[in-house]
Structure formats: C-alpha cells, structure tokens
Amino acid sequence: MRNTSWIFKFICYSSLALSLFFLWKWIELSNQQNRDLVETISNGIISGIVTSLIVVIFSFLWRSNITPWLENILYKDTKVEGIWEGMLIPYIGIDQIDKRRQKIVMGIISKRKMGSNVNSKTEIKKETGVSALLIDSKGKEEKVDAELILKNDGNDREESNHESSTIKISIAVVSIEIRAEIKRSGHTITANIIEIGGASQIHTYSVKGSFKNLIFTGEYENDDPSNIDRGSLSLMLIKNGRVFEGFFSSYADNENKMHPFKCILQRQKK
Missing domain, CATH: 1.20.5 (Single alpha-helices involved in coiled-coils or other helix-helix interfaces)
Known part of the structure; x- marks a missing residue:
C-alpha cells in the first residue's frame, strides 16, 4: 500500500x-x-x-x-515682367467721349510727372472747351459737357409724342494714375499695384492671374483689410508688347456697385 x-x-x-x-x-x-x-x-x-x-x-x-x-x-509667350505705368478712366461706352476723357487724363498725368502743380479740375476745364447749358423746370442753369440724344423711331405709340430724349454726360473726370510691378513664373502672374488719385487717394493692391496668348486676366484685392475694394481685370498686350490695354471691374464707393474702368499701361524702360 x-x-x-x-x-x-x-x-x-x-x-x-x-x-x-x-x-x-x-x-x-x-x-x-x-x-x-x-x-x-x-x-x-x-x-x-x-x-x-x-x-x-x-x-x-x-x-x-x-x-x-x-x-x-x-514658356514661349512675351515676357511681361517689370514696371508698368498708366491710368484708370471710368468707362462710359461712347467712343468719342471716352477718347476725350482719356486725352484729358493723359495730359494731367504728364504734367504731374513734369512737376507742374496743376489743379486737375482747372486742367479739365481748359481741355473740354465747348459746353452746353441745361435749363431745368425751375429755370436754373447747369453747365454740362456733352449731350447724348436718343431719337424716337415712332414705332412705339405711347412714346410717339416724344421726338427725342436727352442724356447729359459730364466729360470731367478725376485722374487716376497707377503703377504696377509685375512678376511672372511661367504663365502665372503676380503683381503689386499702387493707385494715385481718385477718391481713395493712394491705395495698394495685390493681383493674381495668368498671361496666355497676349491676354492678361486676373483678380485684384486691396491690401488694406478695412477696404472692400476688389474686382477682376482683363488686359491685352498691344503695340509690339509695349502697352497693356483693357478693363478693370471695380467697386464704386458712392454708388455701392461695380463699375467698368478703362485701363492703359505702358512698359517702362529698365
């Protein structure tokens, strides 16, 4: 066991x-x-x-x-980098008036660069020459620079009693001078724009866009965050690469809406 x-x-x-x-x-x-x-x-x-x-x-x-x-x-397009100077002019759409306003602003800017202290309003009065007087219903006289007359074709019965209607357009324009420093990387464009004149006096803007087939398109924005001015631009390179010409779509302070501006920029020699 x-x-x-x-x-x-x-x-x-x-x-x-x-x-x-x-x-x-x-x-x-x-x-x-x-x-x-x-x-x-x-x-x-x-x-x-x-x-x-x-x-x-x-x-x-x-x-x-x-x-x-x-x-x-x-990259095979024209080299557009460098300094460009020119002007912005409020665009009306009537060729003869727009050309006259352009000529006035060019004269003001040229004299400003030459160091002449010329009042822009005085200069405009000297350049415009002929003007008309508008007499309102109260008999008050008002000086105007141009008149656009729209004639009635008689097809509308309601307006058959009115032979024509008249729109008064002022040729006087505030000169806005701009200076742009353009930088290019391939087809991409960046630029800094300084605006002298206009209601804003001096403003700086940043631009981003592209340049292809002689056309520069882009968007701009004010560098001052307290200013809401921003818009778009479309410029064409002309005159053998010496001039950019086209339009800005810009914010109008007084009317609170977008306005077209004619833009002309000339290349500056290095």
Whole structure:
C-alpha cells in the first residue's frame, strides 16, 4: 500500500510540475508573440509617418521650385515682367467721349510727372472747351459737357409724342494714375499695384492671374483689410508688347456697385 501511495503522489506531483512547465512556456511564447506584434505595428506606424513627410516635402519642392522652373523653360509667350505705368478712366461706352476723357487724363498725368502743380479740375476745364447749358423746370442753369440724344423711331405709340430724349454726360473726370510691378513664373502672374488719385487717394493692391496668348486676366484685392475694394481685370498686350490695354471691374464707393474702368499701361524702360 505504501508503495502504491508513493507512486500515486509521484505521478500527481510530476503531472503538476509538467503542467506548470508547459504553462510557463506558453506564457513566454505568448509574450514573445505580443512583443513581435507590437514591434511590427510600431515599425509600420513609423514607416508611414516618415513616408508621408517625404511625400509632403517632395510635393512642396515640386510645386514651389521644379514646376516653375519647367514652366519657365517651356514658356514661349512675351515676357511681361517689370514696371508698368498708366491710368484708370471710368468707362462710359461712347467712343468719342471716352477718347476725350482719356486725352484729358493723359495730359494731367504728364504734367504731374513734369512737376507742374496743376489743379486737375482747372486742367479739365481748359481741355473740354465747348459746353452746353441745361435749363431745368425751375429755370436754373447747369453747365454740362456733352449731350447724348436718343431719337424716337415712332414705332412705339405711347412714346410717339416724344421726338427725342436727352442724356447729359459730364466729360470731367478725376485722374487716376497707377503703377504696377509685375512678376511672372511661367504663365502665372503676380503683381503689386499702387493707385494715385481718385477718391481713395493712394491705395495698394495685390493681383493674381495668368498671361496666355497676349491676354492678361486676373483678380485684384486691396491690401488694406478695412477696404472692400476688389474686382477682376482683363488686359491685352498691344503695340509690339509695349502697352497693356483693357478693363478693370471695380467697386464704386458712392454708388455701392461695380463699375467698368478703362485701363492703359505702358512698359517702362529698365
């Protein structure tokens, strides 16, 4: 009996020791697998972050350096970068009046550059010459510079009694001188514009746009955040690359709406 009891105890203790040994090995193996899994996940995360940083840096360098370099190599249009000076004139749409207003402003700006302190209103009066008198219903006389007469064709019965209607247009115009510094990268254009004259006196604007097939299109915005003046522009390069001519769409302070302005810019010699 004693031998049988001893053998039974030996088998029980041996089984317990063997179970503990296998349990320890299983725990050790599980820990090793967990360590391998954590290491794999950590390596994957680090590799992804490093790859993303490399892609972002390469993309930034490509857009900021390589793309402009390639565009400048492939650029075949006229080189328009440099200093341009000119004027803005409120546009009416009547050719003879617009040309006359343009001539007046050109004269004022030329004398201003020559150092002549000429009052713009006095200069305008000297240039306009002929004027008319408008007599209102109260008999008050008012001086006007031009008249646009719209004749009735007689087809409208309601207006058949009116032979014509007259619109009075003032030729007097405030001179607005502008100076633009244009920078080009491929077809992309950035510019800084200084405006002298007009209701705003002196304002600076930032311009972003593109120049393709002799046409410069873009958008401008006032650098002063308290001023809401912003708009668009479209200019064509003419006269063998010496002149930009076209239109600005600009905000009018007094009327709270957009107005067209005729723009003429001349390239300045370096």
